[in-house]
Amino acid sequence: MPTLHSTLNFLALLFAIFGTTWELVVKPRLVPLGYGRVLAPVNNQNCKHVPELAACEKIVLHQPSGVIYLACSTQSSRVHWTPAVSRLNASGASFDDYVATYDPKTSRITRLKIEKFTSPRGLSLHGMDIIPSSSDPSELFVYLVNHRPPLGDLEAREVGADSAIEIFKTRLGGTTLTHMRTVEDPIIITPNDVIGSCDGKSFYFTNDHGEKVGLLRELDTLGRASTSVGYCHTEHGCHYAIQHMHANNGIARAPNGLIYVANCVRGGLYVLEPQHDDMLVLRDYVSTDRSLDNLSVDSKGNVWAADTLHMISKHFSDPSIPTPSSALRFTVNRDNNTTTNGKNYLVEKLFEDDGGVASGITSVVYDAERNTLYLNGLASPSLTICKL
Numbered sequence: 001m002p003t004l005h006s007t008l009n010f011l012a013l014l015f016a017i018f019g020t021t022w023e024l025v026v027k028p029r030l031v032p033l034g035y036g037r038v039l040a041p042v043n044n045q046n047c048k049h050v051p052e053l054a055a056c057e058k059i060v061l062h063q064p065s066g067v068i069y070l071a072c073s074t075q076s077s078r079v080h081w082t083p084a085v086s087r088l089n090a091s092g093a094s095f096d097d098y099v100a101t102y103d104p105k106t107s108r109i110t111r112l113k114i115e116k117f118t119s120p121r122g123l124s125l126h127g128m129d130i131i132p133s134s135s136d137p138s139e140l141f142v143y144l145v146n147h148r149p150p151l152g153d154l155e156a157r158e159v160g161a162d163s164a165i166e167i168f169k170t171r172l173g174g175t176t177l178t179h180m181r182t183v184e185d186p187i188i189i190t191p192n193d194v195i196g197s198c199d200g201k202s203f204y205f206t207n208d209h210g211e212k213v214g215l216l217r218e219l220d221t222l223g224r225a226s227t228s229v230g231y232c233h234t235e236h237g238c239h240y241a242i243q244h245m246h247a248n249n250g251i252a253r254a255p256n257g258l259i260y261v262a263n264c265v266r267g268g269l270y271v272l273e274p275q276h277d278d279m280l281v282l283r284d285y286v287s288t289d290r291s292l293d294n295l296s297v298d299s300k301g302n303v304w305a306a307d308t309l310h311m312i313s314k315h316f317s318d319p320s321i322p323t324p325s326s327a328l329r330f331t332v333n334r335d336n337n338t339t340t341n342g343k344n345y346l347v348e349k350l351f352e353d354d355g356g357v358a359s360g361i362t363s364v365v366y367d368a369e370r371n372t373l374y375l376n377g378l379a380s381p382s383l384t385i386c387k388l
């Protein structure tokens with residue numbers, strides 16, 4: 001997600017050059033990013049915090065047990081090292097990020113111990129998926145986006161991160177994360193989020209930009225369609241599943257097999273259908289009034305999306321400054337078929353807060369069976385748990 005600060009600088013430059021007008025061109029593009037929006041808090045009263053679990057970019061629910069898995073870092077590391085927003089100061093990164101579990105029944109937090117992972121470049125986490133094995137549902141495959149620093153003397157600011165997808169496995173209730181393989185490929189450019197398969201061998205991932213570094217990246221904010229979804233199989237390699245999309249961010253898979261991708265600039269949800277050759281075909285686009293970050297699908301098949309106004313605040317540079325957050329739910333309209341231009345989803349705002357309760361939220365997950373909403377974010381001060 002672009003920070004509004006860098007985007008505004010860039011737009012100011014464009015105005016100087018082309019003399020376009022603010023009202024006609026820029027303002028409409030800023031509205032989905034939160035410009036001028038009036039907050040209306042909802043469902044933020046019955047919440048509690050788990051400060052031990054801060055700066056967790058991604059939450060995945062294990063529905064049968066109610067246990068959540070989180071991909072976490074530190075707030076300070078994110079400020080220096082978040083390739084998605086061109087923060088490429090590798091010397092300020094932790095490279096010691098971790099996956100934790102949180103069991104709401106006991107409030108117990110377990111930081112999973114890494115095994116058989118020998119890369120000296122460590123783990124710098126972002127998107128994640130957790131999928132039970134088809135042969136043994138208590139064995140879980142863990143797919144992680146790892147933003148490694150570049151090799152050798154290369155400077156991250158010049159070449160970007162050397163990002164890869166790591167595949168681990170763990171057992172439900174276990175305390176270790178055992179490395180299986182690292183997948184690297186020229187089309188894994190700027191991976192953001194990932195959805196894995198139940199054999200530990202393949203995944204789809206979003207590239208949130210078309211390039212790792214450079215000014216061209218900023219044009220995405222103005223509608224340049226340079227992002228993509230890639231598909232990798234550990235035995236057959238990687239290919240693009242769909243290209244020329246705008247502002248891809250989180251990715252999630254519904255029980256019916258459809259794949260959703262969030263647009264983090266214009267706001268909206270791409271609805272994609274996998275084909276036999278692992279390509280994706282666009283089936284629908286659901287517009288929203290706000291930009292979307294990370295997605296999840298609950299056990300009823302409804303899609304949840306986080307939105308934070310951090311781009312128009314100073315939150316990203318200083319995460320201690322509270323930032324308003326909201327969560328949207330997309331309910332599939334079962335009485336309609338899926339071909340009619342976005343009208344098949346009802347979009348509702350199920351959570352909103354001024355940042356006092358939930359700040360800088362980029363990931364929301366809803367446990368439909370326990371009526372519990374989990375919220376966290378890239379640079380959030382804590383995990384927030386709300387009863388709806």
Ligand SMILES: *[C@@H]1O[C@H](CO)[C@@H](O)[C@H](O)[C@H]1NC(C)=O
Pocket residue numbers: 080089091092093
């Ligand atoms: C990069 O990170 C290091 C370590 O935290 C810090 O000392 C340095 O000031 C940072 N550089 C920039 C340009 O922010």
Ligand SMILES: *[C@@H]1O[C@H](CO)[C@@H](O)[C@H](O)[C@H]1NC(C)=O
Pocket residue numbers: 337338339
């Ligand atoms: C979807 O709805 C449209 C309009 O009602 C209809 O023409 C079309 O046949 C329907 N398609 C399916 C697959 O049901």
Ligand SMILES: *[C@@H]1O[C@H](CO)[C@@H](O)[C@H](O)[C@H]1NC(C)=O
Pocket residue numbers: 333335336340343344
């Ligand atoms: C189906 O979608 C149409 C718009 O395409 C909408 O007017 C209608 O209310 C929907 N049907 C149901 C049962 O919600």
Ligand SMILES: CC(=O)N[C@H]1CO[C@H](CO)[C@@H](O)[C@@H]1O
Pocket residue numbers: 001057058084085126127128192193194208249250251264293294295362363378
């Ligand atoms: C895993 C994932 O989807 N991450 C995105 C969530 O939202 C933040 C904030 O906008 C993005 O920077 C991440 O790329």
